[in-house]
Amino acid sequence: MKRIAATLLTAVAASILLFLLFELSPRSVAIATLGPFATPEQQTLWLQAHGYMQPPQVRYCRWLGHFLIGDFGQSRAFAAPVSSVLWPRLGHSLILVACFFAITLPVALPLGIAAGLREGSAVDRIVSAIAVATSALPPFASAVLLSALLVTRLHLVPGTSIMTEGWDWRQVVLPVLVLVLSDVGYLARITRTSMAEIMATPYIRAAILKGMSPARILFRHALRNAMITPFTIIMLQVNWAIGGVVVVEAFYSFHGIGTLLLQAALRKDLPLLEAATFVLVMIAGITQMLADIGYAFLNPRIRLS
Amino acid sequence: MTPRTAANPLLRIESLNVAYRRDGDAVPVLFDVSLSLRQGEALGIVGESGSGKSTLAMAVMRHLGRAGRITGGRIFFDGVDMASLSARELRRLYGARIGMVHQDAGLALNPSMTIGAQLTEVARAHLGSTRAEASDLARTHLRSVHLPDVDRIMGAYPFQLSGGQQQRVVIAMALVADPSLLLLDEPTSGLDATTATGIVALIRTLAAERGMAMLAISHDLHLMARLCDRVAVMYAGQVVEENRADAILARPGHPYTRGLLECLPPTSGAGRQILLPVPGQAPSPGDRPAGCAFGPRCGLFTPDPCGAGAISLHLSASGGLVRCPKAGGTADASPVRGLRPPGPEIGAAPVLLRVEALGKQYADRTGRRMVTANEGISFTVRRGRMTAIVGESGSGKSTLARIVCGLETATEGRLLLEGVDIADLLAERRTVAQRAAVQMVFQNTEMSLNPAWTIRRQIMRTLRAAGRPDDMGAEHRYAQLMDAVRLPLEAGERRAGELSGGQRQRAAIARALAASPRILVADEPVSALDVSVQAAVVELLMSLSRERDMTLVVISHDLPLMRSIADDLVVLYRGRLVEAGPAGTLLSAPVHPYTRALVAAADRPATSAQTVPDKGCLFAPHCPDRMEVCSLRAPPERVLGQDHRVACHLPDNHALGAFGEGRACHGHP
Ligand SMILES: Nc1ncnc2c1ncn2[C@@H]1O[C@H](COP(=O)(O)OP(=O)(O)OP(=O)(O)O)[C@@H](O)[C@H]1O
Ligand code: SF4
Ligand code: SF4
Ligand SMILES: [Mg+2]
Numbered sequence: 001m002k003r004i005a006a007t008l009l010t011a012v013a014a015s016i017l018l019f020l021l022f023e024l025s026p027r028s029v030a031i032a033t034l035g036p037f038a039t040p041e042q043q044t045l046w047l048q049a050h051g052y053m054q055p056p057q058v059r060y061c062r063w064l065g066h067f068l069i070g071d072f073g074q075s076r077a078f079a080a081p082v083s084s085v086l087w088p089r090l091g092h093s094l095i096l097v098a099c100f101f102a103i104t105l106p107v108a109l110p111l112g113i114a115a116g117l118r119e120g121s122a123v124d125r126i127v128s129a130i131a132v133a134t135s136a137l138p139p140f141a142s143a144v145l146l147s148a149l150l151v152t153r154l155h156l157v158p159g160t161s162i163m164t165e166g167w168d169w170r171q172v173v174l175p176v177l178v179l180v181l182s183d184v185g186y187l188a189r190i191t192r193t194s195m196a197e198i199m200a201t202p203y204i205r206a207a208i209l210k211g212m213s214p215a216r217i218l219f220r221h222a223l224r225n226a227m228i229t230p231f232t233i234i235m236l237q238v239n240w241a242i243g244g245v246v247v248v249e250a251f252y253s254f255h256g257i258g259t260l261l262l263q264a265a266l267r268k269d270l271p272l273l274e275a276a277t278f279v280l281v282m283i284a285g286i287t288q289m290l291a292d293i294g295y296a297f298l299n300p301r302i303r304l305s
Numbered sequence: 306m307t308p309r310t311a312a313n314p315l316l317r318i319e320s321l322n323v324a325y326r327r328d329g330d331a332v333p334v335l336f337d338v339s340l341s342l343r344q345g346e347a348l349g350i351v352g353e354s355g356s357g358k359s360t361l362a363m364a365v366m367r368h369l370g371r372a373g374r375i376t377g378g379r380i381f382f383d384g385v386d387m388a389s390l391s392a393r394e395l396r397r398l399y400g401a402r403i404g405m406v407h408q409d410a411g412l413a414l415n416p417s418m419t420i421g422a423q424l425t426e427v428a429r430a431h432l433g434s435t436r437a438e439a440s441d442l443a444r445t446h447l448r449s450v451h452l453p454d455v456d457r458i459m460g461a462y463p464f465q466l467s468g469g470q471q472q473r474v475v476i477a478m479a480l481v482a483d484p485s486l487l488l489l490d491e492p493t494s495g496l497d498a499t500t501a502t503g504i505v506a507l508i509r510t511l512a513a514e515r516g517m518a519m520l521a522i523s524h525d526l527h528l529m530a531r532l533c534d535r536v537a538v539m540y541a542g543q544v545v546e547e548n549r550a551d552a553i554l555a556r557p558g559h560p561y562t563r564g565l566l567e568c569l570p571p572t573s574g575a576g577r578q579i580l581l582p583v584p585g586q587a588p589s590p591g592d593r594p595a596g597c598a599f600g601p602r603c604g605l606f607t608p609d610p611c612g613a614g615a616i617s618l619h620l621s622a623s624g625g626l627v628r629c630p631k632a633g634g635t636a637d638a639s640p641v642r643g644l645r646p647p648g649p650e651i652g653a654a655p656v657l658l659r660v661e662a663l664g665k666q667y668a669d670r671t672g673r674r675m676v677t678a679n680e681g682i683s684f685t686v687r688r689g690r691m692t693a694i695v696g697e698s699g700s701g702k703s704t705l706a707r708i709v710c711g712l713e714t715a716t717e718g719r720l721l722l723e724g725v726d727i728a729d730l731l732a733e734r735r736t737v738a739q740r741a742a743v744q745m746v747f748q749n750t751e752m753s754l755n756p757a758w759t760i761r762r763q764i765m766r767t768l769r770a771a772g773r774p775d776d777m778g779a780e781h782r783y784a785q786l787m788d789a790v791r792l793p794l795e796a797g798e799r800r801a802g803e804l805s806g807g808q809r810q811r812a813a814i815a816r817a818l819a820a821s822p823r824i825l826v827a828d829e830p831v832s833a834l835d836v837s838v839q840a841a842v843v844e845l846l847m848s849l850s851r852e853r854d855m856t857l858v859v860i861s862h863d864l865p866l867m868r869s870i871a872d873d874l875v876v877l878y879r880g881r882l883v884e885a886g887p888a889g890t891l892l893s894a895p896v897h898p899y900t901r902a903l904v905a906a907a908d909r910p911a912t913s914a915q916t917v918p919d920k921g922c923l924f925a926p927h928c929p930d931r932m933e934v935c936s937l938r939a940p941p942e943r944v945l946g947q948d949h950r951v952a953c954h955l956p957d958n959h960a961l962g963a964f965g966e967g968r969a970c971h972g973h974p
Contacts, residue, residue, distance in 0.1 A: 120371070203414055210478070211399035212396075300462045300464075
């Protein structure tokens with residue numbers, strides 16, 4: 001309950017901040033909307049027509065009201081309602097992120113756990129080597145390499161993800177792979193370290209010397225404690241993957257929310273910028289809330305105090 | 306399984322050898338350990354840190370980790386060779402036939418599982434109980450360790466229980482499947498004395514009720530003697546003595562055991578508490594001397610037989626086994642070399658140095674304001690009684706020491722060396738005899754020794770300056786000095802910078818000794834040294850002071866170390882005297898709140914540097930007994946007994962009454 005309230009509070013704070021940033025001075029809104037060559041009379045007319053002459057708190061409430069029902073206004077750059085641009089883009093990004101995690105987690109977590117269980121073993125050394133190799137490669141470099149391999153040589157997938165003829169799964173492959181490649185080793189290594197740490201604790205030794213089976217020690221005694229750190233990292237990566245991977249989106253002309261934000265900012269498309277930022281802030285708030293709930297599940301000390 | 310008979314004990318360890326792999330080398334840590342344990346019997350293993358106790362327990366469990374390996378010998382549990390068991394068979398033994406009570410219960414419990422879950426899983430795994438049966442069994446065992454409110458505890462997480470409760474839970478957990486052997490690793494470390502006593506009594510009764518055998522491990526000989534029927538003392542990976550518990554207390558055979566018993570604080574109340582176990586250090590594994598491993602620390606050592614070859618266990622006079630041919634011989638001489646016996650009684654020791662209301666002010670960097678480093682410090686140094694000046698960093702200890710040695714002059718008060726005031730005489734203005742009488746050893750050997758000169762040159766110079774011009778005699782005394790500080794003559798030909806830290810400090814001590822001082826002031830003589838050489842230097846200082854009738858004044862922030870060797874203590878706080886007096890009095894009945902906190906914490910109490918009051922008592926911001934007057938007027942110094950002084954506004958009876966109720970802890974956050 002407290003966490004939901006906190007998330008709502010974050011949302012309100014974010015909206016106020018956005019409002020102050022973009023909407024407080026009506027004149028600049030008018031300039032941004034009508035362009036630099038509109039006369040002051042035109043601007044005033046426009047402002048009156050759109051209710052900008054009222055006091056800020058009234059305008060804020062109305063602005064927020066529109067936001068809440070999903071009415072983000074008209075995008076200047078796309079000459080279409082913001083929502084018709086924003087939602088599909090967000091959808092694309094979410095699918096990208098979902099595919100990314102659907103591959104990364106089942107690979108990185110078990111590998112990390114296996115490596116951490118037997119520190120110094122062959123598995124451990126292989127995982128560490130892969131981790132070092134992949135995380136040393138920046139996303140744009142792996143994008144180039146993967147394109148060279150899968151597109152140019154093997155002709156397996158198209159080289160761009162522009163999706164002019166509607167959604168095409170084959171065009172998602174490359175961006176997802178680049179994301180996976182840049183992250184899977186890192187996450188495996190985090191998991192490994194955490195797991196190895198837990199396996200060395202006195203309570204795991206106690207469980208072994210109580211005669212518990214290896215499976216029970218892993219699943220009942222170790223896993224929950226060992227997942228706390230990787231979980232934190234994963235939650236942070238949700239935001240990183242949704243909004244932050246402009247490099248990957250740009251490289252493949254993938255129409256996600258990252259490039260959208262970039263375009264909106266470059267073209268001074270205020271309504272779009274506001275809406276995209278607001279949505280991203282909300283997503284960050286929600287993942288934070290999920291992270292807190294997950295923590296409480298993993299760590300009873302947090303849950304009970 | 307072979308049937309158990311009297312000749313077939315429950316646990317039999319036969320010349321067990323264990324080594325750990327370290328940097329590719331196998332370092333042996335257990336040597337030919339043979340022990341056996343009958344059904345229902347309790348055996349205690351005692352030894353200092355690093356002696357191999359826990360390795361022994363883990364070897365019994367065949368759980369030595371990846372680095373450890375049994376390199377020889379065998380272990381039979383209930384007639385079965387442990388080495389022949391598969392992982393699955395071992396698992397059936399763990400928790401079911403052998404229960405384990407771990408050191409530090411708080412860490413041995415899984416933080417994210419309820420107590421109930423951790424207890425019931427044992428019954429479910431080993432007894433095949435249903436959920437309900439397991440839960441009933443868990444409750445029964447929690448009750449049997451006298452835990453209140455069992456329902457709450459079943460649902461609780463470890464962090465919701467106190468240390469004593471956690472320890473009881475761990476015991477209950479080890480008992481659930483009714484094992485025939487209980488392994489206890491430091492079962493009471495980390496518990497306060499009262500709780501520990503209760504736990505020991507509890508374990509004894511439970512074991513007796515169930516006819517359960519116990520193998521317990523501790524560094525505390527008295528504890529093991531209370532808990533067990535028999536005790537084995539381990540030193541550097543070997544059993545050096547084994548006997549019935551009462552016999553080992555009454556007639557210890559091995560010099561090490563005797564040292565342990567002498568050093569242990571008397572079980573009854575206050576007195577001279579000696580926390581430093583046996584002086585010196587156990588040899589590090591793989592670095593053992595030929596012959597008796599205890600030889601370097603033994604007061605009875607002679608090259609033959611001690612240094613000649615391996616010493617074997619033999620029957621002792623008191624009916625046990627002991628690994629020393631001289632055991633049971635002359636029991637009078639202190640068997641442990643370097644252990645400092647108390648100095649003479651105050652009445653019998655003449656005053657050598659009297660410090661009276663000594664003060665020192667420095668002008669600060671701008672030259673306008675004055676910084677008070679020492680103010681109103683009074684105490685007495687008596688011949689043969691070692692005085693320790695303790696206080697936290699910045700409390701003015703070093704300033705005081707430098708004034709005593711004439712490296713600075715006092716700005717107020719008197720410093721009487723055998724009745725003559727030398728407070729405002731720098732060393733070069735003192736007479737030759739006065740200068741020689743007080744010598745100093747610094748924390749930093751760079752301050753004692755000139756790095757560009759050879760050690761020999763520096764010592765010879767001091768020898769000549771001390772006023773004996775005949776060169777032949779000087780050469781001879783130089784050789785004696787080097788021998789006294791256990792430095793090879795060859796080291797004397799090197800420059801100070803070419804010696805190790807420990808060797809340098811020895812050379813600095815030799816240089817100070819060259820003047821044949823009556824008083825040796827040592828400012829943190831060991832704090833810059835590696836732990837492994839600290840004890841050796843402390844020992845050296847103490848034995849030198851005995852041999853040469855030299856009175857030691859040691860400056861240290863380390864009360865736990867000082868309390869074990871000093872006769873008198875001087876406690877400073879921010880340049881002021883807090884309390885001074887005989888160590889026994891200060892440790893058993895400290896009067897000043899700061900001393901009480903120091904003694905209770907066995908470490909320095911938290912006194913973060915925040916606000917220093919500009920008047921009144923400087924300790925007031927941290928004082929649990931602060932009164933109104935404390936922030937108005939500086940506390941007066943009062944004399945409470947011979948040489949016992951304290952600076953505090955509290956009336957005596959209050960302070961004495963308050964001690965013992967743990968009030969000293971209030972000052973901590
Ligand atoms: N030469 C000096 N000039 C100015 N102030 C000094 C000088 N020497 C010492 N002081 C000050 O006197 C106080 C006591 O210093 P002193 O070196 O005696 O403390 P200490 O107890 O030996 O500390 P530590 O254990 O850290 O060496 C400190 O506040 C210090 O800053
Ligand atoms: S007397 Fe000799 S054999 Fe006995 S403990 Fe001392 S050094 Fe070792
Ligand atoms: S004088 Fe007052 S404040 Fe200072 S130690 Fe004594 S009781 Fe505490
Ligand atoms: Mg100092």
